[in-house]
Amino acid sequence: MSAGSSERLWRSEAAAVARRVNTGWWLERFNLLLAVGLILFAVAVLCLRTLIPDWMETFGPFVILGGLVAGTALWAFFWSKGRFIGKDEALVRLDDRLNLNNQLSAANREVGDWPEHRASKSDEIGLKWRWEVAILPGVLAGLMVVAAWFVPVLELKGKEELVTHEPNAWGQMEEWLATLEEEELIDPDSIEAIEDKIEDLRDQPEEEWFGHASLEATDTLKESLGRDIQDLSKDLGTIERDLEALRSFSTELSEAGKEMLLREMEDAMKNLAMNGMEINSELAKQLGQIDPSQVSQEMMKNLTAEQMQQLQEGLGQKCEALGSMDGLPPMAEGGL
Numbered sequence: 001m002s003a004g005s006s007e008r009l010w011r012s013e014a015a016a017v018a019r020r021v022n023t024g025w026w027l028e029r030f031n032l033l034l035a036v037g038l039i040l041f042a043v044a045v046l047c048l049r050t051l052i053p054d055w056m057e058t059f060g061p062f063v064i065l066g067g068l069v070a071g072t073a074l075w076a077f078f079w080s081k082g083r084f085i086g087k088d089e090a091l092v093r094l095d096d097r098l099n100l101n102n103q104l105s106a107a108n109r110e111v112g113d114w115p116e117h118r119a120s121k122s123d124e125i126g127l128k129w130r131w132e133v134a135i136l137p138g139v140l141a142g143l144m145v146v147a148a149w150f151v152p153v154l155e156l157k158g159k160e161e162l163v164t165h166e167p168n169a170w171g172q173m174e175e176w177l178a179t180l181e182e183e184e185l186i187d188p189d190s191i192e193a194i195e196d197k198i199e200d201l202r203d204q205p206e207e208e209w210f211g212h213a214s215l216e217a218t219d220t221l222k223e224s225l226g227r228d229i230q231d232l233s234k235d236l237g238t239i240e241r242d243l244e245a246l247r248s249f250s251t252e253l254s255e256a257g258k259e260m261l262l263r264e265m266e267d268a269m270k271n272l273a274m275n276g277m278e279i280n281s282e283l284a285k286q287l288g289q290i291d292p293s294q295v296s297q298e299m300m301k302n303l304t305a306e307q308m309q310q311l312q313e314g315l316g317q318k319c320e321a322l323g324s325m326d327g328l329p330p331m332a333e334g335g336l
Contacts, residue, residue, distance in 0.1 A: 009117040010104055014090035021093075022084040030076035031137040037068045038141035042148035049153050065145075166209055169222045170198050176229060180277075185232065187278040194277075197221055228276040235275070237319045238268040239287070 041064070049056050085093075091104040106112035177194060180186040201209075201218060208214055242265040269287060272279055279287075 006114040006117045007107070010091070010094070010107075010114060011087060013117075014087045014094060014104075017090040017093060018085050018087055021090070022080075025080040025083045026076055027134055029080045030073055031134070033072040033076050033079075034069065035137040035141040037072050038138070038145050041065060041068055042141075042144040045145065045148040046151075046153065049148075166202060167215070167218055169218050170202060173198055173222055173225055176225060180229070184280050185283065187280055190277045194221075194225060224276060231271060232275055232277065232279070233319055235268040235271045238264055240319060242268075 045056070045061065048061070055061075088105075088108060091108050094100065095102050095104045100115060103112060103115045107114040173194070177186075177191050181188070181191055198221070201214060201221075204214060242261045245261055272287070
């Protein structure tokens with residue numbers, strides 16, 4: 001074998017030795033970093049599956065995993081770079097392991113001839129891979145990621161408690177409005193106007209819901225709506241009660257007593273017209289047909305006795321519905 005061929009073969013083998021040594025140092029650092037990174041990633045997967053399950057169905061986790069592997073590989077390279085050897089150090093290793101008495105080092109420095117090349121085995125130069133040790137840390141950490149990805153997780157308990165709850169007064173006012181609408185007491189436009197005011201309060205940023213200005217506006221709106229409902233209940237109750245008395249006992253009442261009831265009914269009707277909420281058009285039409293001066297057991301101006309009785313009973317039911325509302329403000333002194 002020529003000297004040139006021996007040099008080329010020895011340098012090629014030295015390069016292979018250097019690559020294997022450097023790969024070993026890199027793999028040692030990479031396994032350590034990858035194992036720690038995958039364990040942290042597995043913990044993150046469990047947390048994300050609990051907190052943001054929908055996000056786990058995107059490509060986001062795969063992008064993070066790919067970045068984690070690439071980042072640890074690069075980090076391991078720079079961490080282990082100080083232990084890397086070059087071709088010169090690889091030739092020294094071959095000299096030592098093959099008992100060549102520094103022939104390769106001398107030839108590399110051009111102070112001797114290159115010895116005849118002979119193939120060496122990994123055992124001879126101390127470079128034998130132990131694959132079970134080399135890949136075990138990464139495999140175990142990878143299994144932890146797989147387990148974190150597929151193991152069943154419980155839904156987060158109490159998650160709804162993290163949501164900002166709106167002031168209770170808004171829901172309570174909406175319940176009042178629903179009752180008024182169900183009983184067909186108030187004109188739909190009046191109900192819609194109040195609902196719009198509640199929505200204006202709700203459309204504020206959540207952090208302002210319990211601010212001083214918002215709570216003050218809420219209290220003012222609730223108190224105004226509550227007073228209108230109470231006045232409505234009071235006036236309808238007065239009309240219902242006086243109708244019953246005038247219809248059933250008109251012949252037994254004195255003129256003074258009858259006059260007092262008539263004045264009460266007229267005042268109640270005027271109050272209804274001035275209420276902050278406009279009463280339903282159908283109910284207004286029925287009440288408009290009542291002429292207190294014509295109330296008797298047999299006849300009214302525009303209503304038969306049967307129609308008047310139905311109206312009276314309807315007013316009684318509506319008053320009962322108004323009286324069943326929760327959370328109304330206290331009645332003013334002298335109220336019912």
